[in-house]
Amino acid sequence: MTTDFLERLAMQADRIPDASALGTVGERALTYRELVDTVDRVAYNLGAAGFLPGDRMLFSIRPSVASVTLIFGVIAAGGTIVFVDPGVGPSLFAQRVKLVDPAWAATESLLYAVSGPLAGFGRRRGLSLPRFGALDVRHIHSGPWLPGTPAGSIPLRRFTGAAAGAANVPADPEAAALIVFTSGTTDEPKAVVHTRASxxxxxxxxxxxxxxxxxxxxxxxxxxxxxxxxxxxxxxxxxxxxxxxxxxxxxxxxxxxxxxxxxxxxxxxxxxxxxxxxxxxxxxxxxxxxxxxxxxxxxxxxxxxxxxxxxxxxxxxxxxxxxxxxxxxxxxxxxxxxxxxxxxxxxxxxxxxxxxxxxxxxxxxxxxxxxxxxxxxxxxxxxxxxxxxxxxxxxxxxKKDMMIRGKTNIYPGLYEPVITAIDGVREAIMIGIPDEIGDERVVLAVVTDPDAGDVAALLRTRLPQIIDTTAVPDDIVSVDRIPVSGRTNKPDRAALRELLRERLT
Known part of the structure; x- marks a missing residue:
C-alpha cells in the first residue's frame, strides 16, 4: 500500500529532522521538523477558524513557502485545494467556481485590489479578472492588506503561527486532495480530482x-x-x-x-x-x-x-x-x-x-x-x-493535431522529431491550414539556429527523402519563435495557424 505523502514527510522529519527542507532562493530554509510542525499548525488553525473536512479552497497564490504550507495544511485538515487560474476570464472563472462550490478562497491581496478598486489598472495591463472579493466564501489573503480585500479576510500568516494543539484529522486515502482544471468551455469546465492515494x-x-x-x-x-x-x-x-x-x-x-x-x-x-x-x-x-x-x-x-x-x-x-x-x-x-x-x-x-x-x-x-x-x-x-x-x-x-490531405491522415508528431534532428533546426511544428473544400495545406514552421543558412532550402531537399511523401509540407516558413500557451508553455498550434495564415495570404 502506498504511504500517504504527508505521512512520508513526517517520516523524513523523524529521520533527518535538522536537514533543510523547503525555502526560497537566498533565504534560510525550514528544516524537515519545522516544515512538519508548520503544516500541523496550519491544519489546527484552519480547524479553529471553522474549516471542516471536505471543504474546498480556491487557491490563487503564487508559489512560496507560506503557500506550500497552506496547501499541505488544507490537505492535512481533510480539505481539498482547487487550483484556479484567475486569467481565464470572468465567465469561465464563474463557471468553474459554480462547479466546485468552494467554502474558502486563498488569494493574494494584490488580486483583490486589481480585480476590485484598481480594476482599471489591471485592464491597462491586459488583465480581465473576476472580482475575488465578491465571492461568497471565507477568505484568506496573502500579503499586506490592500483596498478590495474583504473585511473578514484572514491573513495567511495567522495560520502559520503558534497553535494550542494538533488537528488530529484521520488521513483518508480516498479523500479528494487536489482539483486542477485542464480544459473546457464555459458550458463544460473540466476538473481533474486527485486523491491523497493517487x-x-x-x-x-x-x-x-x-x-x-x-x-x-x-x-x-x-x-x-x-x-x-x-x-x-x-x-x-x-x-x-x-x-x-x-x-x-x-x-x-x-x-x-x-x-x-x-x-x-x-x-x-x-x-x-x-x-x-x-x-x-x-x-x-x-x-x-x-x-x-x-x-x-x-x-x-x-x-x-x-x-x-x-x-x-x-x-x-x-x-x-x-x-x-x-x-x-x-x-x-x-x-x-x-x-x-x-x-x-x-x-x-x-x-x-x-x-x-x-x-x-x-x-x-x-x-x-x-x-x-x-x-x-x-x-x-x-x-x-x-x-x-x-x-x-x-x-x-x-490525435487532435491530425491533418487531412486528400484521403491521407497526417499526424505531425510522427514527423516533427525527425525534422528537429536535422542540423540547423531548433524547433519544428507542422500545422494544417484548411482550404475552401475541407482539405488542408500542410505548413511547416521552423525556428533555426543563428547563422544556419538557408534551412528552408535544405529541408525542401531533405524531407522527401526522410519522411512520407504524403506528409511533405506544401510550405516551409522560418519564424522567430513558436507561440506557446498554458501553464506549461505548450506549442500553441491555433495561434501559429493564424500567424502563418496571415503570412501566406
Missing amino acids: LGAGLAAMSGRTSLAPGAFLHTEQLMMGLPALMAGARWAMPPYPRFGTHIDPVRFTQGLHSATHAFYTPADLAVALDALESGEISAPAYLRQVALGGAPVTSALLRRARKSLPSTEFLAIYGMTEILPVAVTNDVAKLAHEGDLLGAPVPGVVARIADDGELVLAGPNLCRGYLGDDPLSEVRTGDLARWDGDQLVLTGR
Whole structure:
C-alpha cells in the first residue's frame, strides 16, 4: 500500500529532522521538523477558524513557502485545494467556481485590489479578472492588506503561527486532495480530482527515476516536482516571483541556480535559458547534475543544445498528463539514441495499452479519481498516438493535431522529431491550414539556429527523402519563435495557424 505523502514527510522529519527542507532562493530554509510542525499548525488553525473536512479552497497564490504550507495544511485538515487560474476570464472563472462550490478562497491581496478598486489598472495591463472579493466564501489573503480585500479576510500568516494543539484529522486515502482544471468551455469546465492515494502513488512512481536524495538541492516553483524532492529527503528552494509577475524569468532563474544540483524547466523555458548561455549573457551553473523537463514535448534538437551548453548535466524527459503523472521517464542519452520520439518504459504501477486506433490508454494507482461531477475513471485516453518498442513507449502523433490531405491522415508528431534532428533546426511544428473544400495545406514552421543558412532550402531537399511523401509540407516558413500557451508553455498550434495564415495570404 502506498504511504500517504504527508505521512512520508513526517517520516523524513523523524529521520533527518535538522536537514533543510523547503525555502526560497537566498533565504534560510525550514528544516524537515519545522516544515512538519508548520503544516500541523496550519491544519489546527484552519480547524479553529471553522474549516471542516471536505471543504474546498480556491487557491490563487503564487508559489512560496507560506503557500506550500497552506496547501499541505488544507490537505492535512481533510480539505481539498482547487487550483484556479484567475486569467481565464470572468465567465469561465464563474463557471468553474459554480462547479466546485468552494467554502474558502486563498488569494493574494494584490488580486483583490486589481480585480476590485484598481480594476482599471489591471485592464491597462491586459488583465480581465473576476472580482475575488465578491465571492461568497471565507477568505484568506496573502500579503499586506490592500483596498478590495474583504473585511473578514484572514491573513495567511495567522495560520502559520503558534497553535494550542494538533488537528488530529484521520488521513483518508480516498479523500479528494487536489482539483486542477485542464480544459473546457464555459458550458463544460473540466476538473481533474486527485486523491491523497493517487498523489502518493505518483510520488512513489517517481522514486528512483531521478537522482534526488538527501544532500540534493532542487530549484523549482513547480509543486509536482518539489514534492518528490521532499519525499526523497532533498532540499527544495523556490525562486522569488517578481512583484507583479506571474511567471519566473528563465534567464534569472538560471542565474540563481548557484549551488543547486537539480532543476525543473518546461522545454520553452529551457530554450530561453540556452539562448542566454550560448550568447554568453550568463554562465553555466557549476553544480547542476540533473534537469527534469516536462509539460510539453522534449525535442532532440533541444536536448542537443542542452548537452552542448551543459555537458555535465543529465536531462530527464518526463511524460505525463494532469490525470496521471508520471507515466514514463527517459533521459537525454536514450532519447537521442532512438529514431522516434521515445517516452521510455512506463513507471512502476502504470498500465499502458495501445487502442485499435493507435491511441495510448493509461491506468494505474496514480490515475486521478476522475472528473468532478462524473463517474470515476478506470483508465484515461491520452489523445496521443503511440507504439511499443520492446518495453518502451514511443510517441507517434497526436490525435487532435491530425491533418487531412486528400484521403491521407497526417499526424505531425510522427514527423516533427525527425525534422528537429536535422542540423540547423531548433524547433519544428507542422500545422494544417484548411482550404475552401475541407482539405488542408500542410505548413511547416521552423525556428533555426543563428547563422544556419538557408534551412528552408535544405529541408525542401531533405524531407522527401526522410519522411512520407504524403506528409511533405506544401510550405516551409522560418519564424522567430513558436507561440506557446498554458501553464506549461505548450506549442500553441491555433495561434501559429493564424500567424502563418496571415503570412501566406
